[in-house]
Amino acid sequence: MPFKRYVEIGRVALVNYGKDYGKLVVIVDVVDQNRALVDAPDMVRGQMNFKRLTLTDITIDIPRVPKKKTLIEAMEKADVKNKWASSSWGRKLIVQKRRASLNDFDRFKLMLAKIKVSFRYTPYCVYPFYTRVLFLKNLPQNFNRSLTSCNTVLQRSGVIKQELAKLKKENAS
């Protein structure tokens, strides 16, 4: 298992501790065994311990300790922002942030949406009695309401039934 992400000049890293938590920074120089000089477009260039950084896959092409202007140009050229936002790690962070900022009303709407999606796949017997009245009138006549069947309230489309019928025929023949 060799290392894949190296500390090098131009390596983009995520700050995982401290005042700049969550920011993407670029390693611009190495101070000593433990510390790097680190810079970002919206931050004053400063030293940071490697323990506070998590390396990402993204690197940019910069000379050692570039001026802020060249740094920003290089970041634009390498399209760091979009690469990050489209990477799975970056997307996960965005989702986490969105989830954390949900309103109480938003959480309620999310819950309703989840139930709506799962309704298609949960069997009838799982629903509590007081909710079953709500869809009693929409059930077909021959609906099997026993605990042993896993009939969903919305019967799945005929495709599955056809496949099952085909298998039955094969077994019979």
Added chain:
Amino acid sequence: MAAKRKTPIKTRNPDLIRGVGKYSRSKMYHKRGLWAIKAKNGGVFPRHEPNPKPTTAVEKPPKFYPADDVKKPLLNKRKPKPTKLRASITPGTVLILLAGRFMGKRVVFLKQLSSGLLLVTGPFKINGVPLRRVNQSYVIATSTKIDISGVNLDKFDDKYFAKEVENKKKKTEGEFFEAEKEDKKKLPEDKKEDQKAVDAFLIKSIEGVPELKAYLAARFSLKSGMKPHELVF
């Protein structure tokens, strides 16, 4: 009074160093012309008559002296201020009640009453919470707001919610042993009408927002994994 000078005088006794004047006391006496004032007034300094003191009533010695010294309590001039309303609570905010019969219910805030309590309503048709007073401390304010600009809340104040005084009837011996008949306390019709009037407008604006009605009908509860200090309300 001496005539006023047109230009204010510079000090007659300039400082040599801070705190030390150039002229001595006797020299200053001469410079100020106090000898001339004295001479004008026949060798004596002029004195004004003192203002007559207002006549105080004659105080009689008290008839009774307490055996021990009784301390007088200190004067308290404090005027309590009305409870400060949290900035997150504005008319039309959805609040979550945290205690009492309607614990967990999501409810619409109408206005703050003069006692500091918050006037709140379900609306009654949606979640069963009537027009009610609630303390600010027992409430979480969410950031969901409803438009309540069309509702008239002038008639609701603390007196509206005061308990009705019952007349106690004296019981004779015979009646004492009868089972206590209590008339069921019914809500007066005008209070029901008030509730309907306020709710009619609210329900219309609530139905304008999708899923808000179901939201207000549901109770809030903490589920597994929810950390209240990290939740955004």
